[in-house]
Amino acid sequence: MSQLVCHGITKSYGDKEVLHGIDLTLESGKIYGLIGRNGAGKTTLLSILSNQNPATAGAVTLDQEPVWENRKALDRLCFSRELNISSESGLGNYRVKDYLRAAATYYTHWDRDLEKNLMTTFGVDAKKRLNKLSKGMLSMVTIIVALASKAEFTLLDEPVAGLDVVAREQFYRLLLQEYTQTGRTFVISTHIIEEAADLLEEVIILDQGRVIRKENTQELVGRAFQVTGLAEQVEAAIGNLETHHKESLGRSESAMVFLQKGQSIPEGYEITVQPVNLQKVFVALCGGETQI
Amino acid sequence: MVNYVSNEQRKTGEEMQEFLTEQKSIYLQICEMIETDILRGILLEEERVPSTNELARLYTINPATAAKGINLLVDQGILYKKRGIGMFVATGAADKIRTRRKEVFQKTKLFQFLQEAKSLGITKEELVSMISRWEEQQ
Amino acid sequence: MKLKFWFQRALFTLFGGIGVGLLMMAVTVIQMTGERMSSFWTRMPAFLLLGSGYFLLIMMMMTYKVQLPLAVSFGSTRKESLLGLQLIKCLCAIGAPVFVLGYGLLFPEVGSAYFPLLPFYGAVILLTGTVGSWGGMAYCRWGKLGALITVLVIAFAAMGLGIVSALVFSMENTHAWEILSMSRTQFVVLGISICIGIYLLNILLEARVLRCYEVRM
Numbered sequence: 348m349s350q351l352v353c354h355g356i357t358k359s360y361g362d363k364e365v366l367h368g369i370d371l372t373l374e375s376g377k378i379y380g381l382i383g384r385n386g387a388g389k390t391t392l393l394s395i396l397s398n399q400n401p402a403t404a405g406a407v408t409l410d411q412e413p414v415w416e417n418r419k420a421l422d423r424l425c426f427s428r429e430l431n432i433s434s435e436s437g438l439g440n441y442r443v444k445d446y447l448r449a450a451a452t453y454y455t456h457w458d459r460d461l462e463k464n465l466m467t468t469f470g471v472d473a474k475k476r477l478n479k480l481s482k483g484m485l486s487m488v489t490i491i492v493a494l495a496s497k498a499e500f501t502l503l504d505e506p507v508a509g510l511d512v513v514a515r516e517q518f519y520r521l522l523l524q525e526y527t528q529t530g531r532t533f534v535i536s537t538h539i540i541e542e543a544a545d546l547l548e549e550v551i552i553l554d555q556g557r558v559i560r561k562e563n564t565q566e567l568v569g570r571a572f573q574v575t576g577l578a579e580q581v582e583a584a585i586g587n588l589e590t591h592h593k594e595s596l597g598r599s600e601s602a603m604v605f606l607q608k609g610q611s612i613p614e615g616y617e618i619t620v621q622p623v624n625l626q627k628v629f630v631a632l633c634g635g636e637t638q639i
Numbered sequence: 640m641v642n643y644v645s646n647e648q649r650k651t652g653e654e655m656q657e658f659l660t661e662q663k664s665i666y667l668q669i670c671e672m673i674e675t676d677i678l679r680g681i682l683l684e685e686e687r688v689p690s691t692n693e694l695a696r697l698y699t700i701n702p703a704t705a706a707k708g709i710n711l712l713v714d715q716g717i718l719y720k721k722r723g724i725g726m727f728v729a730t731g732a733a734d735k736i737r738t739r740r741k742e743v744f745q746k747t748k749l750f751q752f753l754q755e756a757k758s759l760g761i762t763k764e765e766l767v768s769m770i771s772r773w774e775e776q777q
Numbered sequence: 778m779k780l781k782f783w784f785q786r787a788l789f790t791l792f793g794g795i796g797v798g799l800l801m802m803a804v805t806v807i808q809m810t811g812e813r814m815s816s817f818w819t820r821m822p823a824f825l826l827l828g829s830g831y832f833l834l835i836m837m838m839m840t841y842k843v844q845l846p847l848a849v850s851f852g853s854t855r856k857e858s859l860l861g862l863q864l865i866k867c868l869c870a871i872g873a874p875v876f877v878l879g880y881g882l883l884f885p886e887v888g889s890a891y892f893p894l895l896p897f898y899g900a901v902i903l904l905t906g907t908v909g910s911w912g913g914m915a916y917c918r919w920g921k922l923g924a925l926i927t928v929l930v931i932a933f934a935a936m937g938l939g940i941v942s943a944l945v946f947s948m949e950n951t952h953a954w955e956i957l958s959m960s961r962t963q964f965v966v967l968g969i970s971i972c973i974g975i976y977l978l979n980i981l982l983e984a985r986v987l988r989c990y991e992v993r994m
Binding site: 394397398399400401416417418421422424425426428430431437438441446449450452453454 | 778779781782785839842843846847848849850851852853854855856857989990991992994
C-alpha cells in the first residue's frame with residue numbers, strides 16, 4: 348500500500364504561521380474529506396502535498412521518497428486547483444481545450460476519452476475562454492482535470508463550489524464510479540459537508556492550521572451525541588466525557604459529547620441524547636462556544 | 640430516565656424508508672433496505688444481491704460503508720458469500736428477518752407505545768377499543 | 778524530464794515573433810511608395826529580427842505570469858520550468874537568425890548582407906528575452922506594479938544608453954569599434970559576449986527565484 352505522508356509540515360507567510368507542524372498519513376485506496384473553516388489552511392496544505400508550494404519546515408513523502416521536486420513522485424500526484432480567474436489574470440485568456448491540452452502534457456496517464464465524456468456530461472464548451480466561464484463551469488473544468496489525470500493520488504480543492512445541486516450529484520457519482528473502478532486515492536476539500544459525508548471514508552478536520560481530527564467518518568459521527576436537558580442534569584451526566592460546544596438557553600443546556608471506546612452516557616439523568624451528523628460534529632469542533 | 644433518540648433505529652423497528660435519510664448510520668440503512676427488499680420479494684432467496692460497489696454507486700456512498708452494512712447481514716446469517724461470485728440471500732432469510740423484527744417490535748416499539756399511552760392516562764380498555772375501531776375502519 | 782509543454786511554448790514564441798515581424802512589415806509596406814519598395818526586401822530580415830525580439834520580451838513576462846504557475850500546478854518541477862524558460866529564449870535566439878539565414882540563401886542579393894552579424898542578432902534576442910524575464914520575475918516578486926516599474930526602468934535605461942551611444946558614435950563619422958580601438962570583429966564578439974554573459978548570469982537569478990516558487994492562481 349502506498350502512503351503520502353506529511354512530516355511536521357509548517358508553513359509561514361512572513362511572520363504569520365498558517366500551518367503548525369502537521370503530521371498526516373494518507374493511505375492509498377481511500378476517499379478522504381478535508382474540511383475546515385475558511386482560512387484554516389486547506390489550500391495551503393494541499394499545495395504543499397503536491398509540490399506546488401514549499402513548506403517552511405517539514406517534508407512530504409510518497410512511499411518514503413520526498414515529493415519535493417521529484418519527477419517520479421509528481422507523476423503519481425494531481426492537485427487540481429480551484430480556478431479563480433480574475434480580470435487581470437492572464438490565465439483567463441486560455442480556452443478550455445488549451446488548458447486541458449496543457450494538463451495532458453504533464454499527466455502521464457491522462458485519459459482523453461474520459462476527458463471527452465466529462466466535457467459532454469457537464470456540457471462545457473471547449474472553445475470558451477476561462478474568463479467567460481461561470482464559477483460552476485470553472486469547477487467543472489477542475490473536476491475534469493482531476494478525474495482525467497488518472498493520478499494515483501488526486502487532490503481536489505472545493506470541486507463543488509458554485510455547482511448546482513444536479514451537477515454536484517453528478518460529480519459525486521462520477522467520483523464514486525472512478526473510485527470503484529480504479530481504487531485511486533482522492534482527497535477532497537469541501538464546505539458542503541453533509542452532501543459529501545457519506546462519500547468520505549475518512550475525514551480530516553483542519554482548524555487554524557492544525558489537524559484536530561482524522562478518523563473514519565462513520566466512526567467519528569457514530570460516537571458523537573448531542574445531549575440536552577436541564578443544565579444541572581446535563582452537566583452531571585457529561586461530567587467525565589469529552590465535551591464540545593456547550594450552548595445554554597434559560598435553564599436548558601445542550602452539549603456535544605464524544606464517547607471513547609467503552610464509554611457510555613450514564614443512566615439516571617433527565618436528558619435527551621440525540622445522534623448528530625458530520626456537519627454538526629464539525630461545527631462543534633471548530634465553531635467555538637456560543638451563548639444564546 | 641435517559642431518553643435515547645437512537646442512531647440505531649433498527650432496534651426501534653421504525654418504518655422502513657426507501658431512501659437514505661440523515662441522522663442514521665448509513666450502513667444500518669443499507670441493512671434495512673436489503674432486508675426490506677428480501678421481505679417484499681424484490682430479492683429472492685439464493686439470489687445474488689448488489690455488490691458493495693453497485694450499492695455505493697446507487698446510493699452515492701463510500702464502498703467501505705456499504706461493505707460494513709453487507710457484512711452485518713452476513714454476520715446475522717441473512718446473506719452469505721460465494722467466493723469469487725458475490726453475496727447471496729441465504730435460505731430462510733425472510734423468516735429470520737420477520738422473526739427478528741417482530742421481536743424488536745415487541746421489545747421496543749410496543750414498549751414505547753405503551754409508555755406513551757400510560758403517560759397520557761389511556762387505560763387498557765380504551766386501548767383495546769381504539770384498536771378495534773382502527774380494525775373496523777380498515 | 779517533462780518539457781513538452783515548454784517546447785510547445787518555445788515554438789509558439791518563435792513563430793509568434795516571426796508573425797509579429799511580418800505584421801510590422803505589412804504595415805510598413807502599405808505606407809511605402811513605388812521607388813522605396815526596392816529597399817523593402819533588404820529590410821525584411823530586420824523586421825523579422827525586431828519582431829522576434831519584441832515578441833520574446835512580451836512573452837517572457839507573460840510566461841512568468843501565466844504559464845509558470847500553470848506548469849507547476851500541473852506537476853512540473855521547478856527545475857523543468859527553469860529549463861523550459863531557457864528553451865524559449867534559446868529557441869528564439871537561434872530560430873530567428875536561422876530564418877534570416879534561409880531568406881538570405883534564397884535571395885542572396887537582398888539577404889546576404891545580414892550574414893556576418895547573425896550571431897550578434899541572435900545574442901541581442903537572447904538579451905531581450907533576459908530583459909523580459911526580469912519583468913516576469915519582478916511580477917512574481919512585487920506584482921503588477923513592480924513589473925511595470927521594472928520594465929519602465931529598463932526601457933529608459935536602454936533608451937538612455939541608445940541616445941548616449943548614438944551621440945558618441947555620430948561624432949566625426951567614426952565607428953563605435955574605432956572609438957574603443959578595436960577591430961570590427963572584436964567589437965562584435967565583445968557585444969555577443971556581453972549579451973551571453975548577462976543571459977548566463979540571469980539563469981542564476983532565475984534559478985534563485987524559482988527555487989522556492991509558489992503557485993498562486
